[in-house]
Every structure is written in C-alpha cells, then in structure tokens.
Amino acid sequence: MTIFQKQQQFYSSGQTLSYSFRKENLIRLKTMILTHQKQLEEALYADLGKSPTEAYMTEIGLVLNEISYQLKHLKRNMKQKRVKTPLSQFPSKSYRLACPYGSVLIICPWNYPLLLSLQPLAGAMASGNTVTLKLSEYSHHTSLLLKQLIKENFKEEYICVQNGDSSVATALLQESWNFIFFTGSEKVGRIVYEQAASKLIPVVLELGGKSPVILDATAPLDLAAKRIVFGKLLNAGQTCVAPDYIYCHRAVKDRLIKEVQKQIQKQYGKQPLSNPDYGKIINE
Numbered sequence: 001m002t003i004f005q006k007q008q009q010f011y012s013s014g015q016t017l018s019y020s021f022r023k024e025n026l027i028r029l030k031t032m033i034l035t036h037q038k039q040l041e042e043a044l045y046a047d048l049g050k051s052p053t054e055a056y057m058t059e060i061g062l063v064l065n066e067i068s069y070q071l072k073h074l075k076r077n078m079k080q081k082r083v084k085t086p087l088s089q090f091p092s093k094s095y096r097l098a099c100p101y102g103s104v105l106i107i108c109p110w111n112y113p114l115l116l117s118l119q120p121l122a123g124a125m126a127s128g129n130t131v132t133l134k135l136s137e138y139s140h141h142t143s144l145l146l147k148q149l150i151k152e153n154f155k156e157e158y159i160c161v162q163n164g165d166s167s168v169a170t171a172l173l174q175e176s177w178n179f180i181f182f183t184g185s186e187k188v189g190r191i192v193y194e195q196a197a198s199k200l201i202p203v204v205l206e207l208g209g210k211s212p213v214i215l216d217a218t219a220p221l222d223l224a225a226k227r228i229v230f231g232k233l234l235n236a237g238q239t240c241v242a243p244d245y246i247y248c249h250r251a252v253k254d255r256l257i258k259e260v261q262k263q264i265q266k267q268y269g270k271q272p273l274s275n276p277d278y279g280k281i282i283n284e
Contacts, residue, residue, distance in 0.1 A: 003160050004175040007103045007130035010157035016100065016128045019078055023071065025125055025154070029118070030067045032153045033060065039145060040114060046141040047113065048235065049280035058235060059115040066119045070126035077126070100128035101202070102178030107169060107192065109184045110282055111238040113139035116183045116206075117146065121159070129179070133161045134169050138282050177201055184208070208240035215248040215256065225259035229267055236279040 001009075015021060033040065040060060044050040050058070077098060085094040104124045108117040117133050124131045133150070135143035147161040154160075162168055173180075173195040182192045183206040196203045215224055232243045248256050268275045 002175070003132060003156060003162070004103060004172075004177070006157040007132065007160070010155075011100070011102050011130045016130060016158065019075060022078075022126055022128055023074060025158075026067055026071050026074070026122065028153055029122060029125065030064060030071075032149055033064060033067075033118070036145075036149055040142070043141040043145045044114060047110075047139045048238070048282055049278070050235070051277040051279075053277070054235070054279065055114075059112055062115050063118045063122065066122045070122050074126055098127070102129060104129045104131050104179045104181065105134065105172055105175070105177045106131060107134045107172075107180070107182045107184065108136060110136035110138035111235060111240070113142040114146070120181045120183075124181070125159070130157065131159045132172065133159070134172055135161060135163050137163065137165050180204070182206070206240075210244045211241050213243045213246045213248075215246065215252065217249040217251045219248075219252065221252060221256050221259045225256060225263045226267075229260060229263040233264070233268065233272075233278070236281055238279075238282065 010016070037060060041050075041052045041055045044055045044059065045052075080095040080097050083094045083096050085092055106117065106120050106124065113136060117135060121131055121133060133146070135146060137143065143161075143163050147163055150159055150161045162172060173192065176199050177196075178201070180192060180196050180201055180203045182189055182203065186207045186209070189205045189207045193203055193205060213224075213228055215221075228243050228246070231239070231241075234242070246256070264272055268278055272278055
C-alpha cells in the first residue's frame with residue numbers, strides 16, 4: 001500500500017475530523033517547532049545563511065503565528081453557519097459547513113523551506129486533512145531535518161514528508177489527490193496545474209513573478225530606499241515579491257542611487273558581503 005493509499009484510508013476512518021484531534025496535533029506541531037528551534041535555525045543557516053534573527057522573522061515566527069491563529073479560530077471555523085433559505089426550499093433550514101478536502105499534497109520551494117511547508121501544513125491540519133509534504137532537494141539540511149521531525153511526531157498515514165528531485169514530484173502528481181497546494185515557479189506551476197486538471201483536482205498555485213518599484217518625483221527617497229533595500233536584500237533577494245527593478249523619475253535617479261547605497265551600508269555595514277548576518281544564494 002502506498003503512502004497516498006494509507007492517507008486516504010486514514011482520512012476515511014474519520015479520525016482527523018474532530019475538534020480534539022485537530023487541536024491536539026496543531027499543539028504538537030507548535031511544540032515540535034519550539035523544542036527544535038535551535039536545530040531549525042542551524043538548518044536554515046546551512047542552506048541559506050540565515051541569521052537566527054532573520055530565520056525567526058521570516059520563517060519560524062510566521063509559522064508559530066499561523067498555528068496560534070488556527071488554534072484561536074479553530075472551533076469557530078468548524079461551526080455550522082446559518083444562511084438564508086430560498087423560498088423554493090421552504091420550510092427547510094440552510095447552513096454552511098466547512099469540510100476537509102481529504103488527502104492533500106503540498107509542494108514546497110527552497111527559498112523559504114520552513115515557512116512555505118509548515119504554514120500551509122498548519123492550515124491543512126486545522127481543516128482536518130491528511131497531508132504529504134514534498135520538500136525541495138535544494139534546501140537539503142532543512143528538508144532532512146523536517147522529514148526527521150515529522151516522522152518522530154506524526155504517523156505517516158496522517159502527515160508524511162517526501163524528499164527528492166523533480167522525479168519524486170512527478171510520481172506524486174500521478175496520484176488522485178483531493179487538493180494540491182504548490183508554491184514555486186510559473187514554469188513548474190503550469191506542469192502541476194496540467195496534471196491536476198486531468199484529474200479535476202482543485203489547486204492553489206502561489207507563483208513567483210516580477211515586482212517593479214515605481215517612484216515619481218515626489219517620493220520620499222530616504223524612506224523608499226530603506227524599504228527597497230530591506231525587501232530586496234532580505235534572504236539575499238530570494239523572495240518571490242522582492243523588488244526586481246525600479247522605474248523612477250529621471251529627476252530623482254541620482255539621489256535615489258545614493259540613498260540606496262547609504263541604506264545598504266546602514267542595514268548591513270560598510271562591507272555587506274562580510275556581514276555574517278547577510279544570507280547566501282542557495283547554490284551555484
């Protein structure tokens with residue numbers, strides 16, 4: 001029996017549906033992160049050169065915040081919500097009830113390997129699904145650690161991790177998942193969507209794109225430069241919404257360049273590439 005079949009069978013048993021099950025496992029996920037926070041920081045540093053501060057700000061802290069949100073709103077989100085009944089259906093009563101999809105595949109990228117795997121995982125768990133995570137082979141250390149931690153804390157028929165290259169993702173896409181959540185490039189997103197469409201599987205695609213910055217002659221250049229440098233150099237530029245290029249009024253071009261240079265040194269020191277808190281590109 002494949003992992004997919006095991007997860008389908010486990011979901012069909014109804015064990016993931018109760019409030020107590022969802023709450024207990026969300027707390028277990030949160031405890032796992034807090035207990036192994038140091039190891040997760042070390043893995044993110046090995047893969048992306050992230051300092052503990054950046055690791056918490058851009059990944060660990062955001063995941064913990066997501067889990068706290070799900071726990072806080074879990075009971076309310078699971079409740080039936082009364083809605084108006086059409087006259088044609090009188091005298092019945094109508095309600096809306098949020099239901100799980102079933103077995104969910106989450107395909108994760110390498111640039112935020114913790115955030116973009118565990119954040120959608122928390123949502124899928126809160127919704128009562130079983131989940132398979134396909135982690136990136138490029139974020140090697142984080143992917144290996146997450147596989148180990150998930151295996152230690154959850155049954156594989158509930159949550160499991162699959163590591164490997166594109167051939168693993170291709171094999172996983174052959175299964176008849178009930179929902180697919182993909183974060184990555186537009187090119188791979190097309191492949192995922194095409195495979196899912198052939199089986200009528202609902203999909204969320206969170207894709208990278210081009211993000212221009214537009215500055216007119218009246219823009220406060222010091223503030224603009226501060227935000228541009230922060231957004232662009234965060235995670236060494238490996239962010240889907242990082243500024244890609246700038247359109248600015250010719251009257252402010254030279255002053256903007258000076259302000260950007262000033263902000264780089266202000267945020268990362270006079271020798272930014274020697275700053276141990278500045279991340280690295282993940283591979284050659």
